[in-house]
Amino acid sequence: MTRCDETTLVAIVDDDDAVRAALQGLLRAVGFSSRSFESAEAFLDSGHQRETGCLIVDIRMPGMSGLELQARLNAEHCKIPTIFITAHGDEEMRFQALRAGAVEFLPKPFDDEVLIESVRAALQC
Amino acid sequence: MDSDGRINLAPRPAWSMARRYGLAFFSVIVALVAARVLLYFHSPQTFGAFALSAIAVTFWYAGTAPGVLSAVLSSIVRDYFFEPGIGTESRLLFDLVFLVFALLMSRVVKERNDLEVRVAARTEDLTRSNEDLKRRIAERNQAEYLTGQVFESSPDSILIIGTDYTYKRVNPVHARNWGMSPESIVGMQVANLLGAEFFEHKIRPFLDRCFAGVDTRFEEWFETVRGRRYLAVSYSPLRSGSQRVEAALVISRDLTEHVVASEALRQTQADLAHVNRLTTMGELTATLAHEVNQPIAAASTCASTCVLWLTRDDPDVGEAREAALGAVRNAKRAADIVNGIRAISRKGESKRQPVDMSELIQEIVSLLRNEAQRFSITIRAELGENLPRVMADSVQVQQVMMNLIMNAIDAMKTVDRKRELTIRSQLWEGPQLMFVVSDTGIGLPQQQARKIFDAFYTTKPNGIGMGLRISRSIVESHGGRLWAAENSPWGARFHFTLPTETVPED
Numbered sequence: 001m002t003r004c005d006e007t008t009l010v011a012i013v014d015d016d017d018a019v020r021a022a023l024q025g026l027l028r029a030v031g032f033s034s035r036s037f038e039s040a041e042a043f044l045d046s047g048h049q050r051e052t053g054c055l056i057v058d059i060r061m062p063g064m065s066g067l068e069l070q071a072r073l074n075a076e077h078c079k080i081p082t083i084f085i086t087a088h089g090d091e092e093m094r095f096q097a098l099r100a101g102a103v104e105f106l107p108k109p110f111d112d113e114v115l116i117e118s119v120r121a122a123l124q125c
Numbered sequence: 126m127d128s129d130g131r132i133n134l135a136p137r138p139a140w141s142m143a144r145r146y147g148l149a150f151f152s153v154i155v156a157l158v159a160a161r162v163l164l165y166f167h168s169p170q171t172f173g174a175f176a177l178s179a180i181a182v183t184f185w186y187a188g189t190a191p192g193v194l195s196a197v198l199s200s201i202v203r204d205y206f207f208e209p210g211i212g213t214e215s216r217l218l219f220d221l222v223f224l225v226f227a228l229l230m231s232r233v234v235k236e237r238n239d240l241e242v243r244v245a246a247r248t249e250d251l252t253r254s255n256e257d258l259k260r261r262i263a264e265r266n267q268a269e270y271l272t273g274q275v276f277e278s279s280p281d282s283i284l285i286i287g288t289d290y291t292y293k294r295v296n297p298v299h300a301r302n303w304g305m306s307p308e309s310i311v312g313m314q315v316a317n318l319l320g321a322e323f324f325e326h327k328i329r330p331f332l333d334r335c336f337a338g339v340d341t342r343f344e345e346w347f348e349t350v351r352g353r354r355y356l357a358v359s360y361s362p363l364r365s366g367s368q369r370v371e372a373a374l375v376i377s378r379d380l381t382e383h384v385v386a387s388e389a390l391r392q393t394q395a396d397l398a399h400v401n402r403l404t405t406m407g408e409l410t411a412t413l414a415h416e417v418n419q420p421i422a423a424a425s426t427c428a429s430t431c432v433l434w435l436t437r438d439d440p441d442v443g444e445a446r447e448a449a450l451g452a453v454r455n456a457k458r459a460a461d462i463v464n465g466i467r468a469i470s471r472k473g474e475s476k477r478q479p480v481d482m483s484e485l486i487q488e489i490v491s492l493l494r495n496e497a498q499r500f501s502i503t504i505r506a507e508l509g510e511n512l513p514r515v516m517a518d519s520v521q522v523q524q525v526m527m528n529l530i531m532n533a534i535d536a537m538k539t540v541d542r543k544r545e546l547t548i549r550s551q552l553w554e555g556p557q558l559m560f561v562v563s564d565t566g567i568g569l570p571q572q573q574a575r576k577i578f579d580a581f582y583t584t585k586p587n588g589i590g591m592g593l594r595i596s597r598s599i600v601e602s603h604g605g606r607l608w609a610a611e612n613s614p615w616g617a618r619f620h621f622t623l624p625t626e627t628v629p630e631d
Contacts, residue, residue, distance in 0.1 A: 016419045018455050022426035025448050029433040060415075062498055087418035108422035112429035 008053040008123050012036040013043050013069065014085070015061045019108075023056060023115075030116055032123075040064035040072075049078050054103075054122035056115075059086040059093060070100055081122035085110060145187035149195040152179035157202050172203055173219065177226055184230035185237075192234065196227035282377040285363065288336050290315050290329070293372055304350050335360035335373040344380070355384040394598060399471075401595045402524050405531060406470050415495050417462050424455035465492070469523055477603075479514040479626045480522060482558060486548055489526045493534075502537050502544040504530075509551045512558055513625040521599045522623070525607075528592040529562040529619050536566025536617065556625045557605065563618040569609055577609060596621075 010032050012023045020036035027034040037043040041063055043055075055073075057066040064072070070082050084097045087108040094105045104118040140148075156175035176199035184192030200220050276283055282299035284292060292310050300307040303318065315332075316324035334341050342359040357378045362370040406413065427448045434445035465488070490504055497504050515522075530546065537544040545565050553559035569577065578593050593607075600607040600621045607621040 016423070018423035018451075018458065019419055019426075022423040022430070022451055022455065025444075025451060026426050026430045026433070029430045029444065029448070060495065060498060062494075062503070085422075087415040087422070108418045109425045110422060112426050115426075 008033070009048060009051050010034040010054045010056065010119060010123075011043060011048060011052040011080075012056045013038075013040055013061070013066070014056075014058040015039060016058070019058070019085075026112055026116070027119070032119060040066065040069035043069065044072070049073065049076075049080065052080050054119050055080045055082045056119070057082060057084060059084050059097070067097065067100060070097075070102070074101070083115070083118050083122060085115075140187065145191045146194060148187045149183045149191040149198060152183050153195055153198040153202055155179065156199065157206060161206065172206070173199075173222070176203065176223070180223065180226055181230055184227070184234050189231050189234055192230055193227055196223045199223055281379075282375075284375045284377075286315060286332060286373045286375055288371065290324075290332065292318075299377070302349060302351065331358075331360050332373055335362050336370050338362050338370055353381075354379055355381045394595075397591060398521070398524065398595050398599065401528070401591055402469055402520075405524070405527055405592070406466065413462075413466055413492075416492060417459055420455040420458035420462065424452045424459065427451035427455060462492075468520055469527075471520065477516050477518055480517045480519045481514050482522070482550060482560070482623070483508045483512060485519060485523060486526060486550065486560075489523055489530065490548065493527070493530050496531075497534055497546060500534060500538050500544065502534055502546055505545065505547045507547060507549045509549075509558075512550060512552060513556070515558055515603075515623040516626045517603050517623060518599075522603075525596040525599050525621065526560075526562070528596045529621075532592065532619075533562055533564035533566065533617075536564050536568075538566075540566055540615075542615065553622055555622065557622040558625060559620060559622045561618055561620050563612045563616060565612070565616040568615060569611055569617050578607075 010027055012020050012027075012034055014020050014023070014036070015038055017038075020038070024034050024036055035046075035048060037046060039061055040057070043049070055070075057069060059066040066082075066084055066086075073080055079101070081103045082101070083104045083106065084102050085106050085108055086093065097105045103122045104114070106115060106118070153176065156172060156179040159175050160172035180192060180195045180199055183195035200223050203219055204216060276294075276296050279296060280298065282296065282302055284295040284299050287293045292313050292315065295307045295310045297307060300310055303310065310318065315328060319328060331341050331343065340359070340361050342357065344355065344357045347354055347356050357380050359376050361374040361376075363372040363374050365371050427450075431445045431448035431452065434441045434448060486506060486508060490506055494504055526548075530548075533546045537546070543565060547561075547563045549561045549563075551559055578597050597607040600623070604624045605622040607619070610618045610620065612618045
């Protein structure tokens with residue numbers, strides 16, 4: 001396993017506590033540093049957008065959805081490679097996400113190796 | 126006395142004055158003729174005797190005045206026809222005799238008249254009493270007849286048991302229930318018919334309470350010659366004039382068909398409620414899948430993390446352990462959600478137990494929050510603090526909350542304004558708890574606010590229309606109420622109450 005630059009931040013945005021904790025544990029195990037946020041608004045308010053190398057975001061959340069967050073970041077010229085995860089997943093949503101420039105669209109429960117590879121691809125490690 | 130030998134107590138018919146005074150003259154003439162012609166004696170004593178008779182007859186039949194006239198006429202006739210030359214002393218003596226006799230007869234007649242008046246009055250009283258007695262006897266006979274008819278014709282089993290625990294009287298229904306004739310049961314010991322053990326343990330205590338003057342009743346299943354029957358039995362003390370209880374009136378009503386029908390209805394309602402739950406859960410498939418997916422995804426990721434820590438060149442057991450524990454936690458969480466779904470979907474007997482409604486509401490909100498988020502609906506729970514528990518079937522109450530929340534979500538799906546669902550709880554009079562589920566949706570149908578609780582009323586294209594009906598039925602079976610009102614400024618409010626748990630006194 002090749003370790004990437006430990007300063008490259010992976011941001012996890014999901015309203016489910018357990019999913020955030022599990023993803024942070026996984027990323028730590030493969031050597032990535034990460035921060036988690038319970039909502040899209042919390043991520044935007046954090047000011048970490050510029051240092052975020054990859055964004056793992058749930059699509060359906062209270063308030064701003066994952067797709068809306070991506071659109072907002074694009075509008076602010078802050079293009080962060082985004083991996084969408086969702087428990088609802090359907091083809092229409094997948095198409096929408098990929099068309100918006102998503103790196104990957106993973107329905108829950110996802111294959112963790114696919115996720116890790118997608119993060120590496122996003123960080124171009 | 127009349128021709129039938131009965132004493133005629135009817136009042137004497139009144140004579141005319143002519144007849145009365147005519148009797149005076151006639152009786153004196155008869156006395157005269159009898160004395161002079163019939164006896165061939167010219168004795169004034171003889172005439173005196175006949176005259177006294179005439180005077181008596183006249184007094185008796187014609188009254189005082191004619192009687193006095195007859196006495197005067199007798200004196201004159203005696204003087205003229207029998208002793209024209211008699212001396213004054215003798216004449217006066219005879220006149221005195223007639224006078225005294227007349228006075229005596231006058232008194233006799235007066236007493237007789239008074240007696241007749243009293244007899245007449247007494248007769249009238251007796252007649253009236255007699256008529257009254259006849260009427261009361263007739264009424265009593267009628268009442269006894271009707272009572273007898275009730276006893277004989279009643280569809281219920283009626284019997285009278287004496288303080289010696291023997292049957293005094295039984296009606297045909299009771300006899301038929303035992304396949305015997307009423308005559309064969311009367312006189313039997315109750316224990317001999319019902320069985321000694323059953324009598325001692327079940328029947329005698331009720332009879333003894335009844336003989337002590339207490340009305341009692343109970344309902345239970347009994348094994349009878351007609352099979353297993355549900356009977357409602359009442360024991361009422363029967364008292365004589367001395368107020369001492371002399372017997373027990375036992376009435377037994379067969380409620381088997383009613384109970385069976387009630388049980389069938391209850392089962393049908395339970396089945397319908399179960400279908401409603403399944404239907405609701407079916408509508409929540411996507412939401413429920415999401416709820417289960419989250420912990421499964423987290424458990425899977427934790428397990429992968431554990432493997433990564435253990436397969437490194439430099440394994441970190443501590444990190445692996447933490448990851449494994451995370452997997453276990455999330456797997457358990459997924460299992461809890463599945464169990465919760467199973468519990469809501471189960472079909473079983475209602476179980477009442479103390480329920481913390483704040484906890485229950487939070488669970489339902491957690492389950493449905495995602496469904497609400499699909500339609501950009503915010504759920505707010507403003508729950509009272511330290512509220513007492515309610516005695517309820519948690520599955521049924523969850524069903525009510527789910528129905529109300531799902532209805533609120535449906536009402537807000539298409540509105541353009543802010544979509545907010547609020548759940549409130551508070552202590553209410555009773556003592557009860559009141560819960561309010563309010564939304565900012567399309568509101569109640571105009572002028573049909575009451576109809577929304579009718580069976581099969583629905584505004585949804587694919588709705589069955591039983592959700593609110595069943596919810597109200599559940600709330601009312603718990604002793605509460607469910608009603609709807611318009612919310613301000615938009616939407617609807619659904620209120621329901623539940624009695625709080627009663628803490629048994631020490």
